[in-house]
Amino acid sequence: MIIDKVNIDLKGTLLSGSCFRAIEEDDGSFTNILSDRVVNLKQDGNKLIIKSSNMNNIENIIKEYLDLGTDYESINKELIKMNPNLKSMIDKCNGYKILNQNSFEMFISYIISQNNNVKRISKTIESISYDYGEKILFDGKEYYLFPKYEVLKNLKEEDFRKYGVGFRDKYLVDFLNKYKTLNDIDKLSTEDALKKLMTVKGIGLKVASCILLFGYKRMDVFPIDTWVKHYISSNYNIKNDIKEIEKFSKKSFGKYSGLVIQYMFHVERNIKD
DNA sequence: TGTCAGGTCCTCA
């Protein structure tokens, strides 16, 4: 299956750090585990070559996952018009997309992410999926889907500890206890959604913003982490203070702040000058 | 062997 005429930086997008389960293969393709299937994506110029354990409705699923329906070129133009000094950074992010990922998986992944490193986050998610997720055979190998809420809801703190989540064990249990009360997040304003998410123990502003950006397609959030803090404080004349940086990005980048911040993260972490 | 990691919570002025 091929999707044609696509402007995407597949590698940059999948290895951007928002997706903890993409595997880079020797042939340059990427194998990734979505909520109900395993996919292998290969970029050849402006073509995407797709293989999957389940080809049913695959074109729509990949277009949604890679956010191919959003007109990033227009958004980028608008951003540059508002902030001409963003041009050189945005030019470095041509084809970079915000992935639309499973929201339940984003909750668990980003709760685990606090004060943690990407390697260990990925390892923990893989181990939990191995024990509680559905096994999928694809291309002669075994993969494990991210477990469903109905399976994880019965786990206790000590169960999570086995996977090296450390002090985050109680946060995961608190989230699972409250998950059903969070089913209206989609309908709330971004501000109210953030407030509601932060009623869960272990979810602060950064984690809540990531969940909304990657799990609920909200671009008007401020997932400011150490990388972005570093980028903004070294490229702009802004105090290295989370409140100051949030005020600045809200004023400068408006409804696309989440996207700009991801661009900054991408440039700061993955593209060294 | 020690430090640090894509934060958050809690305590104490």
Place this chain on the structure above:
DNA sequence: TGAGGACCTGAC
């Protein structure tokens, strides 16, 4: 109300 320390654990 805000500053600063504590927190699991494994990769480097």
